[in-house]
Amino acid sequence: MKFTLHQTDTSTAARAGTLTTDHGEIPTPIFMPVGTIGTVKGVHQSELKEQVKAKIILGNTYHLYLRPGMETMEAAGGLHQFMNWSGPILTDSGGYQVFSLAHRRKIKEEGVTFASHIDGSKHLFSPESSLGIQRSIGADIVMAFDECPPYPSERKYAENSMHLTHRWLERCVAFMKESQPKYGHSQALFPIVQGSSYDDLRRQSCEFIASQDQPGNAIGGLSVGEPIEDMYRIAALCCEVLPKDKPRYLMGVGTPANILECISRGVDMFDCVLPSRNARHGVIYTRQGIINIKNARWRNDFSAIDDSATAAPTSQAHTKAYLHHLFRVNELLGPQIATLHNLAFYLALVTEARERILDGSFSSWKEGAMAGLERKL
């Protein structure tokens, strides 16, 4: 994997780059749609490519490990083949879902034991097993196995947890050295910064992570309930410490406004379920503001869902009144159109951010764009 930094903004820390994987190039800053369990909910792979213009998607190790399971995954030839997605894929380590979904979790030095939320069966995720699974899935970017402490966390808990994450990282790095990719394309490990909301722990974690000299770095443990200023402060702090010549991935963030703020602090990569989950509830993002399409005020609004040139073709082709109707009668096509819309909106937003960074107008453009992004229509 190769990262080329083209431009750093002069008045902010925003960066424009290109990440090159064996499955294609990823312009940064980038947003990665979440394809939880081998599918971005309600979106065909052809639509991801043609309407959303996704350059990389996420898979969730925990979900894919349980179903379809690694026997099927390997028989298919990995996730790219299994789901017929030829672009880059990133997988998380499974740790986050173990903590949010699985039952009877126990953290030990070895790893985390848990019971499946599907059938109660017992499993162990460790640095080695998580990366073994990620080898079987065959993602282009694989994530280190970490513990993501809840917010708020006592300092002592956060510090111990951070050091556990660091020790696990050393095992991840060792495992990656000793093992080989299974499908002929290379896989890059991204370590994850932890340290909760404590600046000194975060700095310490960034330095340790940087010392491991992996192809990219991730900032974890944010967007877990902390005040928004904490998130922005810690993202900025991490970007200052993390090496400039490697991409920085802020995990699980966020709203369109969050993303512009974090780009301006030096983040290159984002993922979040927000645009797709909100779409399924009828929340639609536009540059003019946020629309709740279920609201009766849209019933007879025959303007396009979004007529901007960068909107998804379906958003240009259909009216707000039609989308309102689909949600009102609880038809599948409503969430489908809304999901395409929001994901295409996120991709168009980071694409424009990149153009603005490259032509030097990022800062003023961002200031102009923020009001619309946060307005409720």
Add this chain to the structure above:
Amino acid sequence: MKFTLHQTDTSTAARAGTLTTDHGEIPTPIFMPVGTIGTVKGVHQSELKEQVKAKIILGNTYHLYLRPGMETMEAAGGLHQFMNWSGPILTDSGGYQVFSLAHRRKIKEEGVTFASHIDGSKHLFSPESSLGIQRSIGADIVMAFDECPPYPSERKYAENSMHLTHRWLERCVAFMKESQPKYGHSQALFPIVQGSSYDDLRRQSCEFIASQDQPGNAIGGLSVGEPIEDMYRIAALCCEVLPKDKPRYLMGVGTPANILECISRGVDMFDCVLPSRNARHGVIYTRQGIINIKNARWRNDFSAIDDSATAAPTSQAHTKAYLHHLFRVNELLGPQIATLHNLAFYLALVTEARERILDGSFSSWKEGAMAGLERKL
């Protein structure tokens, strides 16, 4: 509306024709996907055009009348505009749904009073109001308001019901003469043959319907639980009596095998919820047989869902194992892919039937195709 009959098969009653509407040409025999409430469930309009290759779709008057309602429909400029479908549309009369969905139905000479299944509100559907609503929806083909008797029906009930349908038809014809289309394109009325399973009543009904000299004719009251031989016998009987120079539409039929059998008896047009409803339950039609994709035997089957050249592109692009997985984990994309598949399969089937009728090989081709269509894999 113009119907051109190109060819009648020499050894069966199968016909190949072209029906010309203001929204385009419809090759016959044709299958019409059901777009109940302004959407074919789970299918984008662009996919209907490009993957399914639908030439005409159905809308349900009862559903559209309740939601979005005719105020919104007229403000939108009719259903074509509302749902952004530029091809032909056919609407039913609403009668069938009133009998299957609505509450507190009362049939009178005037029409049928009922309470909405949504909010209990009271409404009257009559020949005039049904066609008034269909004027507001703006379908290219509108259906006469009829009573569809249940199966089995006593002869006396069937006979009275048939005559009521005939009296209502005269009011429908009068209403169409006195009223105008609302959106600048023409609307053709199709009367409906009734008469339950009684051959003489069916013959009598066909003659009455034919005497009204409308642009096309429909056969109703079949596929309501009668033995399959009754359906085939009555379809054949009606096709013998109905005029040859007008299209014949058999309502609510059926399986792929049913469709080929009825094409061979002289039917030109079909609609049915079966392919889309079954798709949502994981039942997939192929020329080799019927697949229940939820069955564990498909878990590691990495062959294409359907690799025939006429299959939906998504069916060629994805494996049975992947579709099995999507259904197993209850993901939206499963029903989406399956629906595209089945609808494209139905359209490809009638398209090939038409080619076979035109080149004189229909009868032998049909015999060869039937075994695969009815086999369970």
